[in-house]
Amino acid sequence: MRNLLLTTTAIVFACSAAVPAFAEYNDRNIRVSNGINADHPVGNGVEAMQKCLDEKSGGKLKLTAFWGGALGGDLQATQALRSGVQEAVVTSSSPLVGIVPALGVFDLPFLFTSNEEADAVMDGEFGQFLNEKLEAAGLVNLAYWENGFRNLSNSKKPVTKWEDLEGMKVRVMQNDIFLDTFQNFGANATPMAFGEVFSALETKAIDAQENPYVTIDTSKFYEVQNYVSETKHAYTPFLFLFSKAIFDTYTPDEQSALRECAVVGRDVERKVIRELNQKSLEKIKTAGVEVNTLSPEEYARMLEKSQVVYEKHKDEIGADVVDRVQSILADMRKK
Ligand code: TK8
Numbered sequence: 001m002r003n004l005l006l007t008t009t010a011i012v013f014a015c016s017a018a019v020p021a022f023a024e025y026n027d028r029n030i031r032v033s034n035g036i037n038a039d040h041p042v043g044n045g046v047e048a049m050q051k052c053l054d055e056k057s058g059g060k061l062k063l064t065a066f067w068g069g070a071l072g073g074d075l076q077a078t079q080a081l082r083s084g085v086q087e088a089v090v091t092s093s094s095p096l097v098g099i100v101p102a103l104g105v106f107d108l109p110f111l112f113t114s115n116e117e118a119d120a121v122m123d124g125e126f127g128q129f130l131n132e133k134l135e136a137a138g139l140v141n142l143a144y145w146e147n148g149f150r151n152l153s154n155s156k157k158p159v160t161k162w163e164d165l166e167g168m169k170v171r172v173m174q175n176d177i178f179l180d181t182f183q184n185f186g187a188n189a190t191p192m193a194f195g196e197v198f199s200a201l202e203t204k205a206i207d208a209q210e211n212p213y214v215t216i217d218t219s220k221f222y223e224v225q226n227y228v229s230e231t232k233h234a235y236t237p238f239l240f241l242f243s244k245a246i247f248d249t250y251t252p253d254e255q256s257a258l259r260e261c262a263v264v265g266r267d268v269e270r271k272v273i274r275e276l277n278q279k280s281l282e283k284i285k286t287a288g289v290e291v292n293t294l295s296p297e298e299y300a301r302m303l304e305k306s307q308v309v310y311e312k313h314k315d316e317i318g319a320d321v322v323d324r325v326q327s328i329l330a331d332m333r334k335k
Pocket of ligand 1 (some may be wrong): 034035036074090092147173193194209215227263
């Protein structure tokens with residue numbers, strides 16, 4: 001009898017090995033809003049995140065991704081999270097500066113010079129510091145994913161120096177730092193939600209937009225643009241945001257599964273996007289778009305020209321925030 005009991009106990013434990021003992025998971029349908037399309041590497045990240053969630057929750061935590069702005073633009077979706085009517089969004093930080101001004105730090109022109117710098121800042125204590133500000137605004141940032149270094153595309157001419165932007169109608173995100181950066185270069189900058197960009201380019205309501213190669217590829221902007229200039233004028237992250245109001249109703253197991261699996265998804269997404277970057281560039285060129293890079297001297301000139309933007313926005317971002325990121329970067333650059 002005693003042996004039988006022991007055997008039964010052993011079998012029960014063995015069977016439950018897939019789901020940790022006593023873990024508490026409920027059926028959850030998590031809607032994830034995206035402005036970009038399903039073939040963007042965020043799609044690979046969401047898939048990897050789902051696999052991880054399946055393993056942890058025995059299939060109870062389900063992500064349902066919506067693409068191409070089907071659930072509304074970044075800002076609209078984020079507000080839906082804050083009021084607790086939608087679970088999640090993958091959004092650029094830039095349209096959210098009205099909610100958390102400190103996020104504007106990522107919009108400062110030419111702040112980061114490499115992926116390594118961006119990763120170290122996002123994944124380290126600085127990223128955590130901003131996450132606390134997001135939480136205070138009703139948003140749980142599960143992880144920083146990659147949107148990437150932004151490049152300029154247009155229908156007019158190659159941009160090899162900032163003066164080439166004179167009078168160009170450039171769509172910028174709904175963000176004053178981007179607005180000022182491009183106005184300062186002489187462009188006619190127009191804030192617009194991402195979902196309107198393709199048709200605005202197609203109808204020539206605007207001449208130009210700026211996004212990473214992978215977005216220029218997957219959102220098909222290259223079909224309606226003739227020139228791409230590798231300006232790398234900003235690295236903007238994606239935030240994988242969760243509604244705090246909803247997150248707070250989840251069990252601790254569900255919460256930690258989401259946080260851990262968002263990091264698994266992040267690593268896959270970053271790997272895929274960095275591989276795709278070069279392929280997207282090739283695809284853009286093959287489509288007949290003329291691509292140019294900037295000289296190191298021109299980067300230096302543009303950074304110099306942009307110092308007024310740093311000065312103008314430092315206080316509203318938070319002087320402590322700007323100083324903090326700059327000192328982290330200065331330390332990294334010494335090594
Ligand atoms: C996708 C956006 C987008 C961003 C932009 O929803 O608006 O230009 O870079 O890719 O977050």
